[in-house]
Amino acid sequence: MFTAANIMEEQKKSVxxxxxxxxxxxxxxxxxxxxxxxxxxxxxxxxGTDTGMTPFGLLLASLGSCTAITLRMYIDRKMWIVDEINVDLEIFAMPDGNLIETRIHFKGELIDEQVERLLDIAKKCPVHKLLTGNIMIETKII
Incomplete structure (x- = not known):
């Protein structure tokens, strides 16, 4: 017998x-x-003992590194001259949820049109898409 749970289980792909x-x-x-x-x-x-990043810090590090990697891949493919990409992130508590602000700095030779395109590319990083998409979290005790 097919159930919604069976169908969902068949559609899962580990990332x-x-x-x-x-x-x-x-x-x-x-x-x-x-x-x-x-x-x-x-x-x-x-x-705590302050020996590592906080869980929120790890989340920001994940988004920031994914953004930087995605941008580097695109820039390399286009053969644009960019020596360094820096991604600064911060989480803010808001009345209706949370806000993650991302500020990207490039060291290189880019014109305005390229910078605008890179802003679009930054939003296509897989972690950004995950965080802004439909997320379901299923927690089980085993």
Whole structure:
């Protein structure tokens, strides 16, 4: 018998996998994906040991790195002269949710039309599309 859950299960395609583990150390967490690991933590004023980025910091790092990589791929394909791309991000609490501000700086030889095109390309990075799209989070205890 086909159910909505069965159909949804068949349509799922894994894009990435990750894991987070914490012991009694307040609140140092080891986050892993593939062969790589990063430390997440909370600042001292929130009871953490401040040994890594906060979860919000990791989210911004993910969006920022994806944006920079996407822009670098496009710039390289177009053979534009850009020596450096810097992406600064900040999360703001708003009355109706949250706002992520992204500010991009280029060091290179770009004209206004190229900069406008790069703004469009930045919004096409996969993490940006994920965060602005339809996200469903299914949490289970196993």
């Amino acid at each position: 990435a996998q990750g894991k987070a583990s914490i012991t009694r150390a307040h609140y140092q967490t080891i986050a892993t994906s593939g062969n790589h690991a990063v430390v997440a933590d909370e600042p001292s004023d929130l009871g």
